[in-house]
Amino acid sequence: MYILYSILAGLAVVPLLLYISNPYFLQDLRYSIICLLVGIRFGKYSKSKPLYSIVDNFLDKVKKHPDKPFIVFENTLYTYRETDIQSNKVARALSQHADIKAGDSVALFLGNEPLYVWIWLALTKLGCTAALLNCNIRSKSLLHCFSCSDAKVIIVASELQGAVEEVLPVLQEQGVRVFILSEACDTPGMESLLGRIREASDQPLSPQLRANITIKSPAVYIYTSGTTGLPKAALINHERVWMASFMQNLSGVRSDDVLYLYLPLYHSSGFLMGLTAAIERGITVVLRRKFSASQFWDDCRKYNVTVIQYIGEIMRYLCNTPKRDNDRKHRVRLAIGNGIRADTWTDFLERFGDIRVIECYGATEGNVGFINYIGKVGALGKENFLHKAACKYALIKYDTEREEPVRDSSGFCVRVPKGETGLLLGKIGKRAPFSGYAKNTQQTEKKKLKDVFVKGDMYFNSGDLLKIDHEGFVFFQDRIGDTFRWKGENVATTEVADHLLMVDCIEEANVYGVKVPGHEGRIGMAALKLKEDMEFDSGATYKHVKAYLPSYARPRFIRLQNAFEVTGTFKQMKVRLAEEGFNPDSTQDRLFYLEESQGYVPMTLDIYRSITDGKIRL
Known part of the structure; x- marks a missing residue:
């Protein structure tokens, strides 16, 4: 009996010892279990033949809850079924009039609106790749971004017609077909599309149209600025789409949540962490054309929003609005994003109430990321033993004056100790690939760092200087380059x-x-x-x-x-x-x-x- 009591007493002490050595043990364990479950699902999806893509997941949600609101936009509600029907009509109109087929690329040049979602879903149903052009770019940048995708079709919002007319002669020389989202268009070289969509059949499309698409096939092109002077087209394959789409799952978003989405859909934050992640969760999306600090919380109250996205500046803008008696009267429980400063984070919570802030880190084209699932103010993420096992990364010494990594006498990079600032690298491999930039081999190679710790190894150069403290929390320090x-x-x-x-x-x-x-x-x-x-x-x-x-x-x-x-x-x-x-x-x-x-x-x-x-x- 004495031995039994001793064993029980010892077991009782174990949790205390674990807490003393790691006060975040239970949170780490919970997050690891979620990651394991997500990993199992992802493994199942990635191995399925034909590919089970995010659009297949959307179609399953249509079957599961056809009448559930999917998109709420300017007081108009579109259910999952209505969105499916509209995307079918777009797909059939494009297939018939634009003569596109599986494997083709189509450029989207429009702002946030339901048509954006319908067109992207339509292209995915057809097995096509969407190039998500930034609707603010013009002239040389517009032509450059368009040409990176090898698209022969561009779909343009009516309000952006003038921007495309400026480069229309070049597009015509390249044999590009330009479709305007309007009822009629008198400009030679441009074709109206809305009437054709309205008249098209809404019958479902055969999955065979995308039967040859694999997990490694391009899904979308998302453009990211660099030091070359022109945006680069990051090639996002279906594998990356799935990995990003699990972000809301990892952050604690539930199937009954309502997401407020005002970030541009041409960005990875709005498109991947917002739209496709919302599809994975099967939730309702309140879509807005652009951010408005004065209307933000009124919208959240009006539409019963429970999850918001942000970038650092957004939180500061919200904190800078005049204080109101109803600042804390809302249903928002979760904020997901990146770039929030510690002081703004604290001010935001003090003013707007008990909202769980999930700060995260990652690049559109990168192969390493972090999530601050603990909620420690100021940190962009936290190391986790499961994450470290699955994703090999390192912080190395970097010479900011010479603008190059510090190497030792053997020619290898030098890891920085805990608590010191270093350049973040992510090891390139099967588990963490780097797809690079479309039609830009030079910039793709520039992001690779070779012979880092052993001869022949290869890492993705994030360009970011980070610091990891002794508890494993990750902090942003600066960005190198131009x-x-x-x-x-x-x-x-x-x-x-x-x-x-x-x-x-x-x-x-x-x-x-x-x-x-x-x-x-x-x-x-x-x-x-x-x-x-x-x-x-x-x-x-x-x-x-x-x-x-x-x-x-x-x-x-x-x-x-x-x-x-x-x-x-x-x-x-x-x-x-x-x-x-x-x-x-x-x-x-x-x-x-x-x-x-x-x-x-x-x-x-x-x-x-x-x-x-x-x-x-x-």
């Missing part, structure tokens, strides 16, 4: 500089991001060298950037310099310029500020103080 992030968008400095050089008075342009107090990320600034005997033409510069660059990429500050400082290899120096920022007291150079209603105006100390004090909102 790309900076503003308002949730990656801005490629080379692309912005190329556009500035088109302005007649500008000889050289050095673009970089500068920090602004109270704002996440960095806002665009450009140091300019003018052509000899020419003055800065603020009007022409403003007119050009407004016409050719989306708002988030337009340099908000201009600095005029007589000469540029360069490295020994003639690379433009950015670090000192970024540190000096836009403070008129930090330089004798002339500075200009982009006032949206007036264009570029001389920068003054009053403007600078108003920005840093938060009186002027950027």
Whole structure:
């Protein structure tokens, strides 16, 4: 009996010892079990022949609950069955009039609306690949992104017709068919599509149309900015779609939840973590054209929203709205996203109530990610023993001045110890592949780091500097390279500089991001060298950037310099310029500020103080 009591006493102490050694043991265990169950499902889907894709999952949801609301948009409700019917009509219209077939790529150039979902579902039912074009891009960028996908058809929102007309001659030379989502179109080279959709049959399409699609086949192209100056088309295959679609499952989203989706559907956050993940859960999506801070919570209350998505800036915008008596009167219980600062996180919870925030990390094309399933404020994720076993990653020492990893005497990279900042790498392999960028071998290879720890190994270079503390929590530190992030968008400095050089008075342009107090990320600034005997033409510069660059990429500050400082290899120096920022007291150079209603105006100390004090909102 004494031995039995001793054993029972010992067993009773085990939980205490586990808690002392790891206070997050139970949460780690729970998350690991969820991951195992998801892994079993994914293994089943990936091995099925023919492929069981996300569209097959959608069709199963149609059978399971046909009358359940799927999309709510501007006070109009579409059930799962109605969405299925509309996508059938789109598929048949495209098959008949656009002559597309399995394996073809079709570009989508429109903003958030139900038609976006119907068209994507239609293309997937036909076995086609959708290229999700950013509806803010224009001219050279638009043509580049379109050509990356090898699409011969582009479907365009009526309000974006003018943007496509600018490049229509080039599209016509390439034999591209342009369909406008309108009832009629008088422009030669463009065809209206809405009438054809309305007249098409709504009968289900045969699964045989996509019978040859595999788990490795391209599903969508999602575009990501880089340091090349033009967006890159990340090839997202059906495997990646499934992996991203489990994000809501891992975050605790239930089948009775209602998701508020305002993030653009051309982004991986809106499309994969939002739309396809909602299909996997079988939930209702409240779709909005774009974000509105003033209407956000009213919408959440009106539509009984329980799950929201965010990027860091969004949470700050919400916290900056005037306080109201009903700030905590809502049903939102879960917020999923990335990029929220620790101070904003705390302010958000204090003001809007007990909402579980699931911060996560990952890149559209990347092969490694993290989820902060614990909810520790400020962390973007947490290491987990199961995750570490399934996904090989490392933080290595990085020389920010030389812009290259530090290697030891044997030529291998050096791991950083716990608590120190390092460059995140993800090992490329069968479990964590890297598909790269469409028609861009150079940039694909550039993201690969070889001979990292042993001869012949290969890792994906995330470009992000992270830190992992002794409890396994992961924290974002900085991003290397020429790309900076503003308002949730990656801005490629080379692309912005190329556009500035088109302005007649500008000889050289050095673009970089500068920090602004109270704002996440960095806002665009450009140091300019003018052509000899020419003055800065603020009007022409403003007119050009407004016409050719989306708002988030337009340099908000201009600095005029007589000469540029360069490295020994003639690379433009950015670090000192970024540190000096836009403070008129930090330089004798002339500075200009982009006032949206007036264009570029001389920068003054009053403007600078108003920005840093938060009186002027950027």
